[in-house]
Amino acid sequence: MITLTHVGKQYGRIHTALADVNFHIDPGEFVFLTGPSGAGKSTLLKLLFRQQMPTSGEIRLAGHRLASMSAKEIPFLRRKLGVVFQDFKLIHTMTVFENVAFVLKVMGVSFSEQKQRAFRSLKMVGLQHKLSSYPLQLSGGEQQRVAIARALVNDPLVLLADEPTGNLDPDLAQEIMSLFERINGQGTTVMVATHDRNLIQRMRKRVLGLDHGRMGFDLPAPASMVVV
Ligand SMILES: Nc1ncnc2c1ncn2[C@@H]1O[C@H](COP(=O)(O)OP(=O)(O)OP(=O)(O)O)[C@@H](O)[C@H]1O
Numbered sequence: 001m002i003t004l005t006h007v008g009k010q011y012g013r014i015h016t017a018l019a020d021v022n023f024h025i026d027p028g029e030f031v032f033l034t035g036p037s038g039a040g041k042s043t044l045l046k047l048l049f050r051q052q053m054p055t056s057g058e059i060r061l062a063g064h065r066l067a068s069m070s071a072k073e074i075p076f077l078r079r080k081l082g083v084v085f086q087d088f089k090l091i092h093t094m095t096v097f098e099n100v101a102f103v104l105k106v107m108g109v110s111f112s113e114q115k116q117r118a119f120r121s122l123k124m125v126g127l128q129h130k131l132s133s134y135p136l137q138l139s140g141g142e143q144q145r146v147a148i149a150r151a152l153v154n155d156p157l158v159l160l161a162d163e164p165t166g167n168l169d170p171d172l173a174q175e176i177m178s179l180f181e182r183i184n185g186q187g188t189t190v191m192v193a194t195h196d197r198n199l200i201q202r203m204r205k206r207v208l209g210l211d212h213g214r215m216g217f218d219l220p221a222p223a224s225m226v227v228v
């Protein structure tokens with residue numbers, strides 16, 4: 001579903017954010033991307049979303065070759081993705097409902113279906129009662145959950161989430177992870193960037209580790225205990 005081959009990203013002439021990154025993620029996998037602050041996690045997700053272009057190497061995602069993709073193709077790629085940004089990127093002049101339903105509106109989905117799907121998505125994150133609120137009337141954790149609802153509203157093939165539990169208390173963080181597991185169980189490939197070690201340990205999934213822009217490790221999901 002996602003393949004990176006010798007991917008590098010430079011910001012300006014001297015700053016190397018990613019260098020020679022290689023990995024493959026199969027459809028339906030659940031993968032954590034971890035590493036210290038500045039390691040390149042957000043940069044990597046931005047490349048996958050085609051918000052930025054790699055300086056070198058090749059990225060394939062859901063059948064698209066990202067480097068040679070035309071501008072016209074980008075919306076078709078993005079419709080297959082659900083993205084939770086580290087800074088949420090909610091539109092403050094739009095209500096929670098309008099934020100979540102926006103992508104559906106752009107796709108020409110009828111208003112009654114927009115309402116139905118946005119409600120379902122907000123219910124998944126426990127915020128169906130905040131439909132008419134504006135983002136700035138919500139707490140940080142609530143805004144984060146709206147961003148998650150927005151990412152899920154389109155039943156994405158791939159969910160990319162950048163620190164999606166950064167503003168949540170441990171119980172809510174666990175709930176969101178259980179939700180992601182459920183979504184993953186329905187076939188969505190999930191990639192979560194986080195430096196929350198406890199969360200990673202609890203979840204027992206494959207973990208990709210970045211350090212100073214390089215792949216430090218790729219640990220498979222620990223085998224489940226077999227009771228003999
Ligand atoms: N637009 C940019 N211009 C210049 N340098 C950038 C830009 N975005 C990121 N960087 C640099 O690239 C490196 C990787 O940044 P990135 O945001 O990918 O790290 P991260 O692993 O997501 O960190 P964090 O855990 O703090 O979110 C950092 O050194 C950062 O300063």
Ligand SMILES: [Mg+2]
Pocket residue numbers: 041042043086162
């Ligand atoms: Mg980041």
